[in-house]
Amino acid sequence: MSENPPAPVPERPRRGRGRPPATDRRRQIEDAALEEFAEHGFRNSSLAAVAQRVGLSQQGLLHHFPNKEALLVAVLARRDAVDTADFGGLRDIDRLTGLAERNTERPGVVRLHALLTAEAVTDDHPAGPFFRARYEELRTRVAEAVRESEHEEAPAPQPTPEETAALLVAAMDGLQLQWLHDPEAVDMPALLGLLTRVLYAHRGGAEQG
Amino acid sequence: MSENPPAPVPERPRRGRGRPPATDRRRQIEDAALEEFAEHGFRNSSLAAVAQRVGLSQQGLLHHFPNKEALLVAVLARRDAVDTADFGGLRDIDRLTGLAERNTERPGVVRLHALLTAEAVTDDHPAGPFFRARYEELRTRVAEAVRESEHEEAPAPQPTPEETAALLVAAMDGLQLQWLHDPEAVDMPALLGLLTRVLYAHRGGAEQG
DNA sequence: CATTTTTCCGAGTGCTCAGTAGGTAAATTG
DNA sequence: CAATTTACCTACTGAGCACTCGGAAAAATG
Numbered sequence: 001m002s003e004n005p006p007a008p009v010p011e012r013p014r015r016g017r018g019r020p021p022a023t024d025r026r027r028q029i030e031d032a033a034l035e036e037f038a039e040h041g042f043r044n045s046s047l048a049a050v051a052q053r054v055g056l057s058q059q060g061l062l063h064h065f066p067n068k069e070a071l072l073v074a075v076l077a078r079r080d081a082v083d084t085a086d087f088g089g090l091r092d093i094d095r096l097t098g099l100a101e102r103n104t105e106r107p108g109v110v111r112l113h114a115l116l117t118a119e120a121v122t123d124d125h126p127a128g129p130f131f132r133a134r135y136e137e138l139r140t141r142v143a144e145a146v147r148e149s150e151h152e153e154a155p156a157p158q159p160t161p162e163e164t165a166a167l168l169v170a171a172m173d174g175l176q177l178q179w180l181h182d183p184e185a186v187d188m189p190a191l192l193g194l195l196t197r198v199l200y201a202h203r204g205g206a207e208q209g
Numbered sequence: 210m211s212e213n214p215p216a217p218v219p220e221r222p223r224r225g226r227g228r229p230p231a232t233d234r235r236r237q238i239e240d241a242a243l244e245e246f247a248e249h250g251f252r253n254s255s256l257a258a259v260a261q262r263v264g265l266s267q268q269g270l271l272h273h274f275p276n277k278e279a280l281l282v283a284v285l286a287r288r289d290a291v292d293t294a295d296f297g298g299l300r301d302i303d304r305l306t307g308l309a310e311r312n313t314e315r316p317g318v319v320r321l322h323a324l325l326t327a328e329a330v331t332d333d334h335p336a337g338p339f340f341r342a343r344y345e346e347l348r349t350r351v352a353e354a355v356r357e358s359e360h361e362e363a364p365a366p367q368p369t370p371e372e373t374a375a376l377l378v379a380a381m382d383g384l385q386l387q388w389l390h391d392p393e394a395v396d397m398p399a400l401l402g403l404l405t406r407v408l409y410a411h412r413g414g415a416e417q418g
Numbered sequence: 419c420a421t422t423t424t425t426c427c428g429a430g431t432g433c434t435c436a437g438t439a440g441g442t443a444a445a446t447t448g
Numbered sequence: 449c450a451a452t453t454t455a456c457c458t459a460c461t462g463a464g465c466a467c468t469c470g471g472a473a474a475a476a477t478g
Contacts, residue, residue, distance in 0.1 A: 017421075017476060017478075018422040018424060018477075019422085019423050019424040019425070020475075020476065021423090021425090022424080025425085041252070041327075041331065043253045044252045044331075046465065046466085047466065048464090056427095058465095059428080059467085059468090060425075060427065061426095062466085062467070062468090063426060063427095064425090066467095067466075067467075068466065111331075114327045115327045115331070117386055118250075118323045118324045118326070118327035118328070118386065119250060119324065119327065120390075121389045121390060122320075122324070132390045135387050135391065135394070136391070136394065139387075159403055163403060166384070166387065166394075169383065170379070170380045170381075170383025170386070170395075173382065173387075174379025174380055174383035174384075175375070177327065177330075177383075178344050178375065178378065178382075181326075181329075181330060181337075181340055181341045181344055185344070185345065185348070186375050186379075191372060191375055191376055191379070194368055194376070195376050195408075199404075199407060226447035226451075226453070227445075227447075227453020227454060228445040228446055228453055229454075230454060230455090231455070234455085255434075255436085256435080256436065256437090257434090265455095265457095266457055266458085267435090267436085267437090268457065269455075269456045269457065270456095272457095275437095277436070277437090
């Protein structure tokens, strides 16, 4: 079911003598592309704009990536790797709140995520499978984390781990949208923490705020 | 603070004798535009594509709307009017669940909302102010609804109406994204209903399912 | 220095797009 | 029927886009 995104290019080896490939450039370009895509979306970003950010011509950029789609895939793959690392073991469900907190400081990544998630819903978008798989995996992992943290008390009509996971993930994305539109209006980490506690901790009335 | 979107064209009056303006066409075009924008987003939709849906040439369409942006504003204004009506008095907070249920049957509108909400985050997007105002109003109204439904019992560490509102709205949008990516994966109305109950009804253990 | 490989660019192609200009046909009124 | 106003189209402009082609400079090896 869950088709993973392709590996992020397995370090192409030196082939003969000539000039060595500049691996830095690829990363520079990916970083620039992330910023650009985050600001204008994928379809509405131009290769030329990305190229300009790294002091390249559009054609110079196309030397490193065969086409625009390949660039997007590379960006997503790298972003996913970083986020997975950020996510860590996720033994504790409260890590989600920590992630929200960190995201507060990098609107670019948040924007990229929000924009592409929505954009990728349309037909035949190159990032479509990526995000479908990502959501599936996220729900699964969060559900697992919930299950592991579940040893607490659970006396009342309790949502299942799967339901909890779907709702937490949803709240995360939804809060990001509100926050992007008006950073002052919502406190992402606080709200997510609150939701986490309320959702699966019908504890008898302790631990508030 | 809350700047409302401009009124949806105040029914331009007959001016002299000539041919009467075809108000039907405007609505036809708006409907077509909604579908088109919902599928491809605003910036990535073409006027020609919208025009084709109603059997017009691109220029024929531009006779009715001075430019693309005006068309978007018209679509949003109409959509907002309809949604506000749907939303009704919202005396009961459970109406939100009902709205989620209805949305299940009109992916087009959901797509438009999700796509434009994200797209409008970018700089100088014509729909930016619209969505910022909309979120603000939504949070306020939902918070009010929560407050009115609050008479129940509330013994435990309870989220405030404002927090509840922000989280409900967030979950709604986040669930929509997940649902758009994989309709089988999440049950929007069920999850939203569950969240509603959990969020402000730490009732002693009654009323489940 | 000759060779090879990588890096990058100038020029160009073919496409799509929003918006303009100018004109014709249709519907309504007097 | 004449005047008027709307509806709509053909033709066009100018811009931006992804992507190709062919070549030149740079950096390494021998």
